Amino acid sequence: MANDFLVFDRVTKRYGALTAVNDVSFTVNKGEFFSLLGPSGCGKTTLLRMLGGFERPDAGRIYLNGEDITDMPPNKRRVHTVFQNYALFPTMTIRDNIAFSLKLAKKPKAEIDENVEAMLEMIQLSEHAWKYPNQLSGGQKQRVAIARALVDRPQVLLLDEPLAALDLKLRQHMLLELDTIHDQVGITFLYVTHDQGEAMSLSDRIAVINKGKVEQLDQPAKIYEAPVSSFVAAFIGDTNFFEGVIESTDGDYCTIQVPGFGAIRAYNDKNLAATQKVHLSVRPEKIRVTSVPPPPEKGASINVFQAKVTDVVYQGVYTKYWVRCGDRSISSMKPHSRFLLDQEKITWNDRVYIWWHPDDAYMIENFSELDESLIQTPPTPPEDE
Amino acid sequence: MDKIERKKKFAEMVVSLPSFVWLAVFFAAPTLIVLSFTFHDHTANGGVAAAWSLATWRDLVNPDYPTIVWRTIRISLEVTAWCILLSLPCAYAIARLPKNIRAMVAGLIMLPFWTSFVVRVFAWKTMLHPDGFLQRCYYIFLDIRTWLFDWLPGFLQSFLCWLGLATPGAADPASATILDSELAVVLVSVYTFLPFAIMPIYTAAEKFDFALMEAARDLGAKGFYAFRKIFIPGVRQGIVSAILMVFIPAIGSYVIPQMLGGTNCVLIGNKIFMRAIQNRNIPHASALATVMALSVLVPIGAWVWWKSRQNAKDKKRLEEATRESILMGGAS
Ligand SMILES: Nc1ncnc2c1ncn2[C@@H]1O[C@H](COP(=O)(O)OP(=O)(O)OP(=O)(O)O)[C@@H](O)[C@H]1O
Ligand SMILES: [Mg+2]
Numbered sequence: 001m002a003n004d005f006l007v008f009d010r011v012t013k014r015y016g017a018l019t020a021v022n023d024v025s026f027t028v029n030k031g032e033f034f035s036l037l038g039p040s041g042c043g044k045t046t047l048l049r050m051l052g053g054f055e056r057p058d059a060g061r062i063y064l065n066g067e068d069i070t071d072m073p074p075n076k077r078r079v080h081t082v083f084q085n086y087a088l089f090p091t092m093t094i095r096d097n098i099a100f101s102l103k104l105a106k107k108p109k110a111e112i113d114e115n116v117e118a119m120l121e122m123i124q125l126s127e128h129a130w131k132y133p134n135q136l137s138g139g140q141k142q143r144v145a146i147a148r149a150l151v152d153r154p155q156v157l158l159l160d161e162p163l164a165a166l167d168l169k170l171r172q173h174m175l176l177e178l179d180t181i182h183d184q185v186g187i188t189f190l191y192v193t194h195d196q197g198e199a200m201s202l203s204d205r206i207a208v209i210n211k212g213k214v215e216q217l218d219q220p221a222k223i224y225e226a227p228v229s230s231f232v233a234a235f236i237g238d239t240n241f242f243e244g245v246i247e248s249t250d251g252d253y254c255t256i257q258v259p260g261f262g263a264i265r266a267y268n269d270k271n272l273a274a275t276q277k278v279h280l281s282v283r284p285e286k287i288r289v290t291s292v293p294p295p296p297e298k299g300a301s302i303n304v305f306q307a308k309v310t311d312v313v314y315q316g317v318y319t320k321y322w323v324r325c326g327d328r329s330i331s332s333m334k335p336h337s338r339f340l341l342d343q344e345k346i347t348w349n350d351r352v353y354i355w356w357h358p359d360d361a362y363m364i365e366n367f368s369e370l371d372e373s374l375i376q377t378p379p380t381p382p383e384d385e
Numbered sequence: 386m387d388k389i390e391r392k393k394k395f396a397e398m399v400v401s402l403p404s405f406v407w408l409a410v411f412f413a414a415p416t417l418i419v420l421s422f423t424f425h426d427h428t429a430n431g432g433v434a435a436a437w438s439l440a441t442w443r444d445l446v447n448p449d450y451p452t453i454v455w456r457t458i459r460i461s462l463e464v465t466a467w468c469i470l471l472s473l474p475c476a477y478a479i480a481r482l483p484k485n486i487r488a489m490v491a492g493l494i495m496l497p498f499w500t501s502f503v504v505r506v507f508a509w510k511t512m513l514h515p516d517g518f519l520q521r522c523y524y525i526f527l528d529i530r531t532w533l534f535d536w537l538p539g540f541l542q543s544f545l546c547w548l549g550l551a552t553p554g555a556a557d558p559a560s561a562t563i564l565d566s567e568l569a570v571v572l573v574s575v576y577t578f579l580p581f582a583i584m585p586i587y588t589a590a591e592k593f594d595f596a597l598m599e600a601a602r603d604l605g606a607k608g609f610y611a612f613r614k615i616f617i618p619g620v621r622q623g624i625v626s627a628i629l630m631v632f633i634p635a636i637g638s639y640v641i642p643q644m645l646g647g648t649n650c651v652l653i654g655n656k657i658f659m660r661a662i663q664n665r666n667i668p669h670a671s672a673l674a675t676v677m678a679l680s681v682l683v684p685i686g687a688w689v690w691w692k693s694r695q696n697a698k699d700k701k702r703l704e705e706a707t708r709e710s711i712l713m714g715g716a717s
Contacts (some may be wrong), residue, residue: 087600
């Protein structure tokens with residue numbers, strides 16, 4: 001454990017009766033872009049504040065570079081934070097803001113100037129160095145906050161929802177910029193967000209947090225494709241859950257009887273035996289919706305069901321279909337590969353076929369009914385005639 | 386459009402008329418009357434002579450006055466400094482309290498105002514009386530100081546004497562009384578004006594974003610450094626108000642030196658009183674009041690002028706930079 005770079009070892013934090021962080025352990029590698037992803041109130045900020053030194057864990061230890069930093073005051077830790085509201089010093093110019101940590105360390109003036117200039121260049125604000133924070137735009141403030149935290153090369157940079165206050169376009173732009181900065185400086189980034197898109201596109205690894213616990217820790221693709229729990233499956237992206245009992249197995253595959261729906265063939269990655277209960281997650285984009293049956297070359301083993309369209313939501317990049325099948329509402333997402341207006345349209349009340357390959361379903365280990373509320377529901381309640 | 390503007394202007398004038406009249410009648414006019422008195426001689430029966438004259442200003446050349454003016458300014462500065470020094474941590478502490486307690490504590494600071502000011506000064510007089518509690522404590526403090534001093538090696542003793550921090554030998558009780566000394570005036574002035582310093586600084590501190598302190602700590606600052614470099618500049622508006630709120634009344638202070646300063650700490654306020662009431666020389670008192678007012682207004686005016694020039698410069702710079710960046714195609 002001492003060899004690992006940043007270690008949270010069974011850390012717990014309580015506020016009165018509420019356990020904000022519950023027995024959390026994970027390890028961050030040096031130079032990694034590591035994200036903490038979870039819904040509001042799950043304890044992400046609390047974790048960051050304990051690492052920054054602003055909260056003391058009730059139990060557990062935090063190690064940085066082999067050193068136990070749990071009880072170290074914040075000013076002693078080589079860990080800097082980019083705060084959500086930037087927290088730039090309003091009485092100082094941009095240059096003085098960035099130079100703050102270097103001046104504190106009593107670095108020679110030439111060195112301070114050189115480092116600050118380099119930072120200003122990196123964030124492309126050299127011409128604004130003499131301005132005060134309230135004379136900058138949101139994106140510029142954001143960049144200053146990052147430069148201020150990076151200038152004396154901390155061991156870890158903590159970012160607490162740094163993009164939350166920016167509008168969509170700027171957020172996308174800053175996302176790329178953050179990625180570039182991380183590549184340039186090679187410092188470990190610990191990034192907190194509740195936006196799965198941000199976490200997915202930036203991180204080397206993601207820890208998905210739910211109710212103060214790490215639910216899953218893995219690379220973005222793994223988290224998306226192989227969620228361990230219904231929470232992860234429903235929180236990251238969208239999905240359809242099926243609950244059933246295994247009827248039979250054949251080799252790598254099995255057939256699952258889903259009450260109120262039908263029999264589904266799925267890849268049996270958990271090697272379950274017949275009569276065992278199972279929960280499946282099928283992502284909407286894996287489910288195809290067509291007005292004709294799937295072509296025979298797709299094979300006989302794919303899952304095909306007849307359904308009725310209850311809602312169509314056009315989203316530009318893709319269209320979302322809600323279909324009724326048995327007593328279930330199923331969502332499907334269709335990217336627009338060809339020019340949309342040329343295609344034959346599927347609309348409300350159309351009779352359609354939905355189909356997906358057995359490999360496209362994933363078995364969920366831990367299922368909680370509560371997580372079904374995280375799944376998107378049709379914009380209008382489906383009408384039953 | 387023009388009509389609307391004119392209407393607006395008119396409305397503004399109507400709204401501000403009462404306060405304008407108030408200021409003109411009760412502030413500007415008396416000030417000018419006082420000023421005009423200084424250019425008349427006084428009459429034997431305490432009136433103001435009708436003829437214009439510079440006699441009053443000539444009489445003002447009195448060897449005592451520079452000493453008294455300087456003492457007044459020095460004591461006012463001392464009192465202001467102590468008040469600011471004490472109210473900064475105080476305001477900080479109150480602003481960090483939970484919101485529901487905060488208002489109550491801020492109210493407690495105003496509590497002394499429920500008792501008459503003169504009564505409170507009398508209370509101090511009792512406490513500072515040679516048999517009073519504070520005076521006894523002060524004697525003990527002086528004894529300990531003398532004992533410590535005797536115990537020091539000789540060269541340190543002479544060094545401290547040279548710095549003016551100590552005098553050899555035991556303090557004689559006569560010069561060690563607090564009452565009727567400058568110490569009493571400073572002490573009670575600080576006590577009296579402290580709420581006026583705490584309040585504006587507290588108001589500024591309440592608006593201060595304490596996340597900035599955390600940011601400073603995060604970047605490696607110790608608590609006191611963050612207090613100095615982030616909190617104090619952050620509440621500087623409040624500090625400026627506090628300085629004015631303490632310094633201006635301290636300059637005009639009259640009751641405290643009268644009751645606690647004895648003959649050792651006569652301030653300009655006492656001199657004005659003496660000239661106006663005892664000597665029945667209104668023009669002379671007016672001239673002293675004018676000198677006192679100018680001694681406050683000139684530095685403050687100079688500071689305000691310097692500050693507004695600074696602001697105008699900053700604004701121009703920002704405007705130029707904005708224009709440039711627009712010309713360059715609004716990059717970044
Ligand atoms: N100082 C505090 N006192 C009491 N409860 C607190 C305190 N700070 C946080 N909490 C509680 O701890 C839980 C976790 O809070 P935290 O700020 O870590 O959430 P978060 O994951 O950062 O959420 P968000 O995405 O909304 O910022 C919340 O339920 C919150 O109400
Ligand atoms: Mg948070």
